[in-house]
Amino acid sequence: MGRYVLRRSLAIIPVLIGVTLLVFAAIHALPGSKVLSIVGFQVSPEMVARIESYYGLDQPMHVQYARYMGHLLSGDLGYSISRKSQVGSVLAPAVANTAILAGTGLVLAVLAGLIGGFAAAFHAGSPVDRGITSLMLIVGTAPPFWLALVLILVLSIQLELFPATGMYSPRGEPNLPDLLHHLVLPALAVAAQPAAIIAKVARSAMLEVRGAEFVTAARAKGLPRSRVFSGHVLRNVLSPIVTITGLQLGYLVGGVIFVEVVFGWPGIGFQLFQSILARDITLTMGASLIIAFAFVFVNFLADLINALLDPRHEVQ
Numbered sequence: 071m072g073r074y075v076l077r078r079s080l081a082i083i084p085v086l087i088g089v090t091l092l093v094f095a096a097i098h099a100l101p102g103s104k105v106l107s108i109v110g111f112q113v114s115p116e117m118v119a120r121i122e123s124y125y126g127l128d129q130p131m132h133v134q135y136a137r138y139m140g141h142l143l144s145g146d147l148g149y150s151i152s153r154k155s156q157v158g159s160v161l162a163p164a165v166a167n168t169a170i171l172a173g174t175g176l177v178l179a180v181l182a183g184l185i186g187g188f189a190a191a192f193h194a195g196s197p198v199d200r201g202i203t204s205l206m207l208i209v210g211t212a213p214p215f216w217l218a219l220v221l222i223l224v225l226s227i228q229l230e231l232f233p234a235t236g237m238y239s240p241r242g243e244p245n246l247p248d249l250l251h252h253l254v255l256p257a258l259a260v261a262a263q264p265a266a267i268i269a270k271v272a273r274s275a276m277l278e279v280r281g282a283e284f285v286t287a288a289r290a291k292g293l294p295r296s297r298v299f300s301g302h303v304l305r306n307v308l309s310p311i312v313t314i315t316g317l318q319l320g321y322l323v324g325g326v327i328f329v330e331v332v333f334g335w336p337g338i339g340f341q342l343f344q345s346i347l348a349r350d351i352t353l354t355m356g357a358s359l360i361i362a363f364a365f366v367f368v369n370f371l372a373d374l375i376n377a378l379l380d381p382r383h384e385v386q
Contacts, residue, residue, distance in 0.1 A: 075374065078370055078373055078374075079370070082366050082367075082370060085362070085366055086359065086362060086363060086366065089358060089359060089362040090135075090138075090139065090142075090355065090358075090359065091135070093354065093355055093358045093359075094131070094134075094135050094138070094351075094355065095131070097349070097351050097354055097355075098131050098134075098351075127351075138352070138355065142359075146158075147161070147352065147355075147356040147359075148352030148353075148355070148356065149352060150345075150350055150352055150353040151350055151352075152345070152348040152350040152353065153350070153353065157352050157353050157355075157356040158356070160341070160353060160356075161338060161341060161353075161356055161357060161360060163336070164336060164337050164338045164340070164341040164357075165337075165338050165360060167237060167335065167336050167337040167338075168326060168330070168337030168338040168339065170249075170253070171253065171256055171257060171260060171326060171329075171330070171335060171337055172260065172319070172322040172326060174253055174257040174260075174261075175256075175257045175260030175261040175264070175322050175326075176261070176264070176315075176318070176319055176322055178257055178258070178261035178265065179260075179261040179262075179264035179265040179268060179315075179318060179322075180265075180268060180315060182261065182265040182268075182269070183264070183265040183266070183267070183268025183269040183271075183272055184268065184269075184272055184311070186202050186205075186206065186265070186269035186272075186273075187202075187268065187269035187270065187271065187272025187273040187275075187276065188272060188273075188276055189202060190202040190203060190269070190273045191272070191273045191276035191277050192276075194277060202269070202273075203270075203273075205266075206266040206269050206270050207266075209262045209263065209265070209266040210263055210266030210267055210270070212262065212263065213328075214259050214260065214262070214263060214326075214328050214329050215259075215328035215329065215331075215332050217258075217259050217262055217263075218255070218256070218259035218328070218329050218332040218333060219332060221255045221258060221259055222234045222255065222332070222333075225255060226255065232251060232252070232254050232255050233251065233252050233255075234255070234333070235333055235334040236252055236333075236334050236335075237249065237252055237253075237335055237336055238252060239252075255333065256329050256330070256332075256333045256335050259329045259332075259333075260322055260326055260329050264315075264318035264322065267314060267318060268311065268314055268315060268318060271310055271311060271314045272307065272311055274310075275306075275307045275310045275311060276307055279306045279307050316368055316369050316371065316373070317369060319368040319369075326339045327339030327340070327342055327343060327361075330343075331343050338357055338360055338361060339361075341353070341357050342354065342357035342358065342361070345357055
């Protein structure tokens with residue numbers, strides 16, 4: 071198990087290095103001056119040159135990249151020109167806000183996915199199964215930002231049940247009930263697609279395991295249905311569900327950018343969107359690295375859990 075953990079840990083390093091290279095190259099490929107996009111166009115060329123020299127933006131890309139990686143290895147994410155603050159202090163509250171949204175969305179996705187998938191499997195071939203399968207197909211193919219707009223149109227604008235934007239109301243002090251009220255729509259938009267995928271995997275896994283020979287043998291021994299389900303079915307169903315849940319958590323961390331932008335949720339995705347518009351290299355790099363690290367880390371945890379549930383994964 072220790073060698074498996076070490077091997078998987080080492081595999082994360084080139085992925086993160088590749089992310090830094092791609093993002094850094096993509097930002098530098100954008101035309102125009104990055105300083106002008108931040109300080110405005112009413113600045114003299116001499117002032118622009120001084121700012122670029124001060125922040126090292128006049129250096130070749132490989133020099134800037136090497137300097138950035140040197141700071142990154144020492145734990146410094148750099149200085150945000152557009153926000154006039156350290157990147158770490160800018161992104162810290164955004165990471166917490168995204169964790170709230172992604173965590174809530176994950177809980178909703180897992181609950182809805184398991185309930186829907188198991189219900190469809192237990193009623194295989196019935197109208198219930200066809201209805202759940204059709205709903206999974208529709209929701210699973212709907213883009214999150216489109217679903218977010220539909221939820222705003224129906225539940226916020228037409229029915230006026232939930233707020234359409236922000237994390238707290240602009241009036242009064244922030245509190246938990248207000249947060250939960252604002253959290254409903256973005257959490258539903260984030261959870262819908264992962265829930266459909268988890269439900270599909272849960273249904274397929276349940277049908278496959280229920281027809282396995284060891285389940286038939288357990289039933290032939292006269293074991294109670296609850297014991298057969300908990301001791302034989304559930305354990306073998308958990309492995310693919312944990313795998314797909316880990317992948318969906320990675321999606322929740324990396325893909326909530328669209329939902330956060332639509333709802334104005336002040337998370338890491340919304341911060342990344344703003345930093346790209348401002349062409350703030352260090353802030354974009356910091357946000358991208360955090361999203362990439364979170365995606366890789368949660369899938370790493372999913373692999374470890376799978377290895378514990380099924381030791382055969384260690385040799386793969």
